[in-house]
Amino acid sequence: MSACLDIRGLSAVLPNGQRVLRSVSLSVQPGEVRALVGESGAGKTMIGKAVLGVLPKSVRVVEGEMLIEGEDLGRLDAKARRTLIGARTALIPQDPLTALNPSRRIASQMTDRLVRILGWSGERADKRIRQLLDEVQIRDPERVLKSYPHELSGGMRQRVLIAAAFAAEPRLIVADEPTTALDVTVQKQILRLIAQLQRDHGTAILFVTHDLGVVAKVSQKVSVLYAGKVVEEAETAQLFAAPQHGYTRALIAATPRYTDPYASLKPVDESVLAGLTAEIAAADKEWRPSHG
């Protein structure tokens, strides 16, 4: 069986020629959660956007392939690509405040996609979103469906967005730091919900985060990203038990621990970063895009 998502040697550059993704390869198997972890600016979100076909105009993919369930996105024309991405993927966005249209009711925003893109009947779509709202434990779906986004709390909006993401039964969901913008107390509930729905629906998730605590909770596999380069890739348990790469070790060491929060807060070791930077600079010097 082919992987749900397969990225092979993906490189992308800014207009000034600077590389933002450096031959990234990673795959997500059906029903698997792959965490993509790294600091801000490491290119985590960029990978998510590349998969979903919404890279900013200034970023150009110069080499590599992306396959969704064995179909090479690069070989499809724009329309077929949009259709494929629209039908098989979904996004759980970072900021629930800006991810819902303020001037439209929740109901229309949720059913819209099912009706217009997947061609479902209004009735079927309505039934479906009510079922999903129940799954994300929204107790009063009537009120929520009638509401405008600003009438709901951040946590409620994120639940709505999770329900919307799962509603069309996508094969792959890109979750882009879905808990970062939320209160700590709500974060846990949301993570649990995503994990629950993921298990129930068997959806593969590419889980973008900078939080190793989150990684440990939700994912089976991890890719560690630094400056647009995958520096380590492993099963989650194995990564925490025996990190291979110096940067991963430093990242794990930098995670605060409840037992002794201040002592455990270490910045990532300078020497590790210096080594990585030199390595990347050397690779950049030799790098030529294979096409484009």
Next chain:
Amino acid sequence: MDEARIARRGLSPRLWLAGGWLLLALLAAIFAPLVAPQDPLAQDLMLERLPPFWLDGAEPGYWLGTDSLGRDLLSRLIFGGRIAFIVAFAAATSACLIGSALGLIAGYFGGWADRIISRVVDVWMAFPPVLFAILLVAVLGTGLSSVILAIAIIDWTRFCRVIRAGAMSQARMDYVESARIAGYGRIGIMLREVLPNVLPSVLALLSLEMGIAVIVEAILSFVNLSISTDDPTWGSIIAEGRLSIHQAWWVLVFPLITLILTVLSFSQFGEALKARFDPVLR
């Protein structure tokens, strides 16, 4: 929107006052032949320069007095309102449609479309608007439709700029990105996701523009470049009043008050509407 919600929030006094004046003026203009106490064109030199009703020498039936040809001022203002409102609605709506469409395209699509439209707007706005209007009417010829056309041609840029800015900030929103991921076309996203969010600004601006159109029409009438000189317009009444300011101040003052109240009401009404319909302020 919920009826209940409107009731709970209540109507602001601003909306009441502005809306009330506009409604009054609009109804008077529509039913002018029924409402006006006199024929606005009837001259009677025996009745020239009658003062308004509270001054000595006023005649009953001539509430705001008469001008130097003995024509009833109130009736002339009411009939003048007809042209003012026709121009306000037609010119503002045309300017709004042209400007909003171009602004939406420029702001949402960006790139070449934006560069071309924005440059045109820049060039357009370099023309002094009143001179531009006078020039246009001179070229198009006087008459109601030329005045409307001239105002629309000049003022679409106002809408274009505001809507462009709104659409640009909307285009960066996550829900627009989500819609793209879901596979919506660009036009669909523009109309379904972007347009509803810039609509409150469009409404406010539309109302403001109606006020501006009333002023421009008055200015054109004032310089005798609007409609035929027989039909009373607020601008032409003001122009006549200016000549007899020392003998009959009311001929200048009342049309000015009418004009100011109307323009002010349009702008306040627009602001109040925006506050009411803006999803974020709501």
